[in-house]
Amino acid sequence: MNQKASQLYKDQPEILNDLRRCRTEGFSFEREINYQFKSKDIEKYVNVQYVFVSSTIVLAQPEEITEKKKLEQMLIASENRFHSLADNSLVGTFIIKNNVYTYVNKEFGNIFGFTIDEMIGKNQFQIFVEEDRTILQQYFAEIDENQKSHSCEIRGIHKNNNIINIEFFGTRKIINGQEAILGALLDITERKKSENRLVEAQMATKVGSWETDLSTLNVYWSNETFSIFELDVHSFNPTHNSFLDYVHPEDKQKVDDAFKSSFASKEYNTIQHRIITAKGNLKHVEERWRVSFNANNEPERVFGTCQDITETIEYEEKLALSSLIVNSSHDAILSVALNGTITSWNKGAEKILGYNETEAIGKSIYMLIPEELHEEEVKISSSIQERKVIDRYETVRINKNGSIVHVSLTVSPIINEFNQVIGASKIMRDISVQIASDYEKAQIMNDLIQRNKDLEQFAYIVSHNLRAPVANIIGITNFMKMPDLEPAEQASMVSSLNQSVSALDDVIKDLSLILQIRREVNEQKTTIHFSSIMNEIQLAIDNLIKLEKVTFEIDFSAIDQINSIKSYIYSIFYNLISNSIKYRRPDVQPVIKIKSSIIDNQIQLVFTDNGLGIDLKKNKDTLFGLYKRFHSHTEGKGMGLFMVKTQIETLGGKIHIASEPNKGTQFKIELPAV
Numbered sequence: 001m002n003q004k005a006s007q008l009y010k011d012q013p014e015i016l017n018d019l020r021r022c023r024t025e026g027f028s029f030e031r032e033i034n035y036q037f038k039s040k041d042i043e044k045y046v047n048v049q050y051v052f053v054s055s056t057i058v059l060a061q062p063e064e065i066t067e068k069k070k071l072e073q074m075l076i077a078s079e080n081r082f083h084s085l086a087d088n089s090l091v092g093t094f095i096i097k098n099n100v101y102t103y104v105n106k107e108f109g110n111i112f113g114f115t116i117d118e119m120i121g122k123n124q125f126q127i128f129v130e131e132d133r134t135i136l137q138q139y140f141a142e143i144d145e146n147q148k149s150h151s152c153e154i155r156g157i158h159k160n161n162n163i164i165n166i167e168f169f170g171t172r173k174i175i176n177g178q179e180a181i182l183g184a185l186l187d188i189t190e191r192k193k194s195e196n197r198l199v200e201a202q203m204a205t206k207v208g209s210w211e212t213d214l215s216t217l218n219v220y221w222s223n224e225t226f227s228i229f230e231l232d233v234h235s236f237n238p239t240h241n242s243f244l245d246y247v248h249p250e251d252k253q254k255v256d257d258a259f260k261s262s263f264a265s266k267e268y269n270t271i272q273h274r275i276i277t278a279k280g281n282l283k284h285v286e287e288r289w290r291v292s293f294n295a296n297n298e299p300e301r302v303f304g305t306c307q308d309i310t311e312t313i314e315y316e317e318k319l320a321l322s323s324l325i326v327n328s329s330h331d332a333i334l335s336v337a338l339n340g341t342i343t344s345w346n347k348g349a350e351k352i353l354g355y356n357e358t359e360a361i362g363k364s365i366y367m368l369i370p371e372e373l374h375e376e377e378v379k380i381s382s383s384i385q386e387r388k389v390i391d392r393y394e395t396v397r398i399n400k401n402g403s404i405v406h407v408s409l410t411v412s413p414i415i416n417e418f419n420q421v422i423g424a425s426k427i428m429r430d431i432s433v434q435i436a437s438d439y440e441k442a443q444i445m446n447d448l449i450q451r452n453k454d455l456e457q458f459a460y461i462v463s464h465n466l467r468a469p470v471a472n473i474i475g476i477t478n479f480m481k482m483p484d485l486e487p488a489e490q491a492s493m494v495s496s497l498n499q500s501v502s503a504l505d506d507v508i509k510d511l512s513l514i515l516q517i518r519r520e521v522n523e524q525k526t527t528i529h530f531s532s533i534m535n536e537i538q539l540a541i542d543n544l545i546k547l548e549k550v551t552f553e554i555d556f557s558a559i560d561q562i563n564s565i566k567s568y569i570y571s572i573f574y575n576l577i578s579n580s581i582k583y584r585r586p587d588v589q590p591v592i593k594i595k596s597s598i599i600d601n602q603i604q605l606v607f608t609d610n611g612l613g614i615d616l617k618k619n620k621d622t623l624f625g626l627y628k629r630f631h632s633h634t635e636g637k638g639m640g641l642f643m644v645k646t647q648i649e650t651l652g653g654k655i656h657i658a659s660e661p662n663k664g665t666q667f668k669i670e671l672p673a674v
Contacts, residue, residue, distance in 0.1 A: 015048075022050040022058045032065065045069040096124050096170075096181040111166075111187045113159030124181075129155040129163065136168065140181065143172050153188070165192040206308035210289075212240065214300055219243075228285065228308045230277035248274035248282070255287075262291055263299045272309065280618055284313040332407070332428035335414060338385070340365045340377075343423065352407070352430050354400025368397045370404075384413045384424045397428065406432045469504040469540055473497060499539060525563050530556045530596060530605075533566075533573050541578065548581055553593040560596065562603055562671060568647040575640045576667055580609035585662065598673060605669040614659040 009015040014033060022028065030049040037044060044066040051059040092108030094101055104119045112119070112127055125133045132154040139152045151169040158164050170183030208225025212218070219238040226233045229246055236242070240259070247255050251273040262269040272286045289304025326333050332349035336342055345360040353360075353368060369377050373395065380390055390411035396404050407428040414423040476497045480490065534554060538545060562569065577592060584590040593608040648655050652672045659665040 018050055019058050022052050023055060026052050028052050092185045094183055097178060099124050112156060127156055129157060143170055165189045208306045210306060211303040214302065225306050228306060229275065230279045246275050246277065248276055283308055283310045285309060335423055335425045336365050337423045352405060352428060353397060370396065370398060380411055384411060385421055387413050387421060405430055469500045472500040525565055527561055527563055528566050528569050529561050531560055533570055537574050537577060544581060548584065548590055550581055550590045550592060555595040558597045559603055564651055568651055572644050572647055575644050576607045579640055580611055583612045585612055601673050603671045603673050607667040610664040613661045613663050613665050615661050616659055
């Protein structure tokens with residue numbers, strides 16, 4: 001106190017100059033100085049306000065700002081480092097304040113085609129597609145200064161007006177007391193193009209991709225994989241087990257075993273199998289995958305592809321069938337190029353025309369045509385080039401031995417994938433024997449078909465209808481061998497044995513009758529009582545009925561007899577009843593209802609059960625097919641319904657079915673009353 005300023009600040013002339021300036025110029029101001037404190041021998045930053053009071057008095061108000069100054073210096077250094085890194089980054093970086101870009105690096109400008117100066121001051125939304133700006137606004141609303149934020153994908157607008165794909169990342173910060181958004185962005189246009197090309201390629205080739213993380217059991221499917229399985233991307237959660245649910249039941253174990261065994265191999269694995277899609281469609285797929293291993297040689301990830309090869313399989317089957325048909329045909333089937341060169345030749349052609357495949361292919365078609373008919377071939381070739389079909393044109397051709405062969409000729413154009421006619425297919429049928437031979441051949445064929453049907457019926461009845469009485473006979477005779485058999489029991493066994501032998505004798509007699517049946521079955525018909533048929537069947541399968549606790553509700557009050565073939569009626573009843581028992585529901589006591597009626601001169605028999613039922617939506621077209629089965633938990637050849645339908649139609653009747661899974665089945669049979 002009471003010291004002159006000139007003495008106190010003699011070592012700090014800038015303070016003396018400020019005091020003199022404030023006094024002599026008569027105005028107030030402030031400035032920062034680096035002040036040396038003598039008492040503590042330290043330096044601090046001080047902000048001094050010089051206030052002019054009068055020509056003799058100056059008020060000085062110092063405020064220490066050392067910490068603030070250090071923070072500013074650190075911030076400047078940090079910003080310098082940020083700018084140094086950002087300016088040389090391959091990622092576009094930016095700072096947004098008050099909805100405008102206050103800083104962008106060179107790469108940011110390159111991505112959008114602008115210079116840095118052109119970008120500074122631009123509105124943050126101006127460079128993005130209008131439809132995507134709401135996405136960016138929502139993203140800004142969600143980001144938090146204290147939490148990591150996810151990125152978002154939006155579309156930007158290049159200076160040349162091209163649309164570019166951007167991956168945008170930002171975080172909210174306070175800079176110098178002002179809220180700002182710091183972030184970065186990447187141009188992912190080429191990546192999106194590649195992803196789109198991959199998706200399009202997968203769709204075009206019907207190849208989906210998948211990946212399984214064995215540590216977490218998380219499974220990834222590409223969109224095309226979902227498409228192959230006809231599943232919804234948003235609602236289906238793919239796992240190994242849920243995938244197996246769609247594998248065809250007959251292939252499921254094979255697929256699961258192949259997948260698990262692949263964990264011991266570092267090679268690619270391939271398997272073809274069937275799937276039943278979510279919409280019930282049967283498809284063939286080819287799976288190709290490989291297992292990757294960690295540093296401890298433990299499997300950690302499986303990645304692979306799934307290709308829909310249904311069309312390929314169907315095409316190969318059709319091609320094989322077509323080739324088989326062509327080569328097994330008795331007709332001559334050959335193809336000819338537009339210049340008349342033979343390009344294919346089947347066995348039928350060799351048989352009819354005498355030349356083998358080696359002798360014919362590559363030669364001119366004219367070697368088969370009499371010289372006087374060459375003009376005819378020219379006209380046929382001209383018609384083919386006009387895409388016309390020549391159908392059953394009768395002409396002659398020359399055999400290798402020089403003889404004339406009368407043929408019926410059908411010619412069709414062969415068109416390539418570019419819709420161009422490249423040749424003709426020719427089918428020649430030898431018609432030398434003419435109508436009489438054709439009629440005789442048809443008669444022989446029909447006779448063979450009928451004989452084949454008879455043999456099928458014979459084999460069926462032998463395998464089905466003889467089994468029950470023979471089993472009874474074997475069981476009774478074994479029982480009768482017991483030494484302590486009572487006379488009453490022995491008499492009962494003899495009676496049962498006699499009944500079974502009689503039933504067996506009836507079946508054998510019926511078989512003899514079946515072997516004589518041709519088309520005129522009316523001559524072999526007899527009067528049959530439905531109740532008698534039921535008694536015979538119940539006796540034949542008595543043990544099975546008791547074992548399964550089957551209940552019958554039978555009503556033949558409307559009509560109990562029919563004039564028909566007994567073996568057929570027995571077989572129809574036996575099949576439908578045994579199927580009802582075989583395909584019962586395990587938790588429900590079997591009930592079989594049989595009712596007769598007569599409607600419009602037709603005898604109607606209705607068989608109803610409460611068994612497993614059949615899914616008619618899936619199996620309608622194959623319901624009565626030979627060897628078709630609809631439940632795999634029990635044994636059977638799948639011939640029953642085929643034979644039932646065949647026998648009913650042979651008798652001039654019809655059969656209808658109504659069924660639902662787990663709700664039972666109803667068969668309605670209509671047979672002529674006379």
